[in-house]
Amino acid sequence: MYAQLVETGAKRLKTKEEMSPEEREFQEKVDAETKIEPKNWMPEGYRKTLIRQISQHAHSEVVGMLPEGNWVTRAPTLKRKLQLMAKIQDEAGHGLYLYSAMETLGADRDEEIEKLHQGKAKYSSIFNYPTLNWADMGAVGWLVDGAAIVNQVVLQRTSYGPYSRAMIRICKEESFHQRQGYKILLDMMREGTEEQKAMVQDAINRLWWPALMMFGPHDDESPNSQQSMAWKIKRKSNDELRQMFIDQTVPQLEFLGCTAPDPDLKWNEETGHYDFGEINWQEFYDVLKGNGPCNRERIKTRKNAIDEGAWVREAAVAYAEKQKQRAQAA
Amino acid sequence: MTQAEALKEYLLRLADSDMILGQRLCELCGKAPALEEEMALMNVALDLVGQARNWYEYAAELINDGRDADKLAFRRDAHEYRNLLMTEQPNEDYAVTMGRQFFFDVYHYFTLKSLTESSDERIAGIAAKALKEATYHLRRSSEWVKRLGDGTEESHRRMQEAVDILWRFTGELITPDDTDRVMAEAGIGPDPDQLAKDWRGMVNEVLTQATLTPGAEDAWMYMGGKHGEHTEHLGFILAEMQFLQRAYPDATTW
Numbered sequence: 001m002y003a004q005l006v007e008t009g010a011k012r013l014k015t016k017e018e019m020s021p022e023e024r025e026f027q028e029k030v031d032a033e034t035k036i037e038p039k040n041w042m043p044e045g046y047r048k049t050l051i052r053q054i055s056q057h058a059h060s061e062v063v064g065m066l067p068e069g070n071w072v073t074r075a076p077t078l079k080r081k082l083q084l085m086a087k088i089q090d091e092a093g094h095g096l097y098l099y100s101a102m103e104t105l106g107a108d109r110d111e112e113i114e115k116l117h118q119g120k121a122k123y124s125s126i127f128n129y130p131t132l133n134w135a136d137m138g139a140v141g142w143l144v145d146g147a148a149i150v151n152q153v154v155l156q157r158t159s160y161g162p163y164s165r166a167m168i169r170i171c172k173e174e175s176f177h178q179r180q181g182y183k184i185l186l187d188m189m190r191e192g193t194e195e196q197k198a199m200v201q202d203a204i205n206r207l208w209w210p211a212l213m214m215f216g217p218h219d220d221e222s223p224n225s226q227q228s229m230a231w232k233i234k235r236k237s238n239d240e241l242r243q244m245f246i247d248q249t250v251p252q253l254e255f256l257g258c259t260a261p262d263p264d265l266k267w268n269e270e271t272g273h274y275d276f277g278e279i280n281w282q283e284f285y286d287v288l289k290g291n292g293p294c295n296r297e298r299i300k301t302r303k304n305a306i307d308e309g310a311w312v313r314e315a316a317v318a319y320a321e322k323q324k325q326r327a328q329a330a
Numbered sequence: 331m332t333q334a335e336a337l338k339e340y341l342l343r344l345a346d347s348d349m350i351l352g353q354r355l356c357e358l359c360g361k362a363p364a365l366e367e368e369m370a371l372m373n374v375a376l377d378l379v380g381q382a383r384n385w386y387e388y389a390a391e392l393i394n395d396g397r398d399a400d401k402l403a404f405r406r407d408a409h410e411y412r413n414l415l416m417t418e419q420p421n422e423d424y425a426v427t428m429g430r431q432f433f434f435d436v437y438h439y440f441t442l443k444s445l446t447e448s449s450d451e452r453i454a455g456i457a458a459k460a461l462k463e464a465t466y467h468l469r470r471s472s473e474w475v476k477r478l479g480d481g482t483e484e485s486h487r488r489m490q491e492a493v494d495i496l497w498r499f500t501g502e503l504i505t506p507d508d509t510d511r512v513m514a515e516a517g518i519g520p521d522p523d524q525l526a527k528d529w530r531g532m533v534n535e536v537l538t539q540a541t542l543t544p545g546a547e548d549a550w551m552y553m554g555g556k557h558g559e560h561t562e563h564l565g566f567i568l569a570e571m572q573f574l575q576r577a578y579p580d581a582t583t584w
Binding site: 062065066068069072073074075076077078079080081082085086088089092093095096099134184187188190191192193195196301302304305306308309310311312313314315316317318319320322 | 353356357359360361362363364365366367368369372373375376379380382383386399400403404423424476477478480481482484485488570571573574575578580581582583584
């Protein structure tokens with residue numbers, strides 16, 4: 001889970017000559033792979049880009065609890081229910097961790113969350129798709145967490161220290177979720193009934209393309225992407241990461257005994273990669289604009305949770321204040 | 331009632347109460363008032379369902395009719411469920427959620443504490459692990475009862491209302507029946523008088539600190555969960571929880 005499209009504010013890259021001495025020093029540090037830490041000087045654009053990216057990433061963890069939360073009350077066995085709960089709990093933890101990393105840049109989590117609820121901040125497009133059968137819990141773990149990991153493994157080397165350290169910690173848990181998700185599908189394909197096998201294929205059919213969209217648009221021409229790469233916030237292009245994901249996922253798909261909903265998917269002996277069909281970019285941009293299947297429901301649920309919980313948070317603040325006064329009086 | 335019968339019954343009560351309360355907490359996923367609470371609620375739910383699994387596994391061995399823990403959880407209907415009525419009450423607002431949790435946690439904490447010294451070693455072992463978790467649950471829920479009770483005017487009003495709504499289900503937590511008495515006499519379960527005394531003591535202490543008024547000690551109490559007579563809520567909980575197992579009865583692996 002991460003950010004797919006992050007504005008950097010850059011129209012084109014600055015040359016070394018156009019940079020101020022501070023900018024040049026910063027760029028040299030980045031080029032030398034020295035991590036940038038909260039107290040270091042950084043260009044305003046770098047700071048803002050990271051706030052956008054890390055907050056989108058954090059929002060994705062939180063909104064991402066909802067499609068799985070949709071099945072937690074209906075999980076079919078005690079074991080699967082416990083696994084799903086542990087996973088959702090991890091996601092809340094990842095959200096907290098990422099909001100903390102974001103706050104090292106001077107941003108405020110409540111303000112950023114407010115932007116999410118107003119539709120001004122994005123989260124990963126994948127969570128706007130509904131979870132319609134139990135096998136979706138397996139497919140989300142395998143494909144969605146799988147796609148997130150491909151991206152996050154690279155982000156472990158991102159130039160901003162706190163973000164990079166968050167990724168190292170988060171990747172460990174995500175890999176575990178991905179294996180668990182794959183196991184759900186594998187068990188159903190190996191030992192399940194015909195109905196269960198059909199559930200698995202149905203889940204893959206619905207989530208395959210949305211998972212590929214998680215890597216974002218073709219980015220070679222985008223100034224945002226070039227700037228992020230120059231700052232080493234991003235380390236690989238969207239298309240490179242997508243190809244890596246496809247190459248590692250297709251053998252897993254075949255091992256399951258399932259198929260991808262892509263007639264153009266085939267091994268290319270010459271390139272040593274899988275070729276695959278064109279993504280429906282219209283759908284991708286529609287979803288990002290708020291017109292996916294569940295965009296409205298997801299934001300409404302999150303906004304309601306925070307709005308309706310206001311009196312609870314106010315009570316906690318009032319109580320803490322009273323306790324402080326009592327301690328001073330004593 | 332023989333001791334063997336009472337033991338099976340008693341284990342199902344422990345398991346079912348954990349299971350149903352865990353299920354109620356799962357309903358709150360993504361809807362908590364803060365991200366920290368999302369984590370905590372799922373954490374508590376995870377503990378409870380984990381404990382339910384341990385009790386079900388032991389119960390399944392004793393019942394010994396081919397049903398495993400999953401069958402006990404997902405294939406019994408409401409009248410066969412033995413959970414406390416408290417645990418099946420709806421989440422409502424956060425005051426009710428926390429009040430329900432607090433009343434149950436106090437009962438749970440003292441019960442488990444006693445069960446760690448059970449003459450049944452298997453029970454003592456499960457309880458020892460569960461007690462650590464229940465200690466955390468109780469600390470958390472009693473803190474919230476105090477925060478809400480002694481927070482703002484609105485939170486105080488809501489928390490008092492929650493206590494008033496839930497009070498009629500507290501009697502079942504501390505009123506023993508034959509099963510409880512047989513378990514106590516065998517040194518397997520807690521002494522009912524002691525449990526009631528401990529429960530009242532802690533509830534009064536926390537509610538007083540929270541500036542809240544407990545219900546009357548002689549108030550009318552709604553009971554029956556331990557015998558399979560539930561409120562109207564349980565049927566819906568089970569319909570949702572058991573849907574997959576019921577809809578695909580031929581599936582043996584999930």
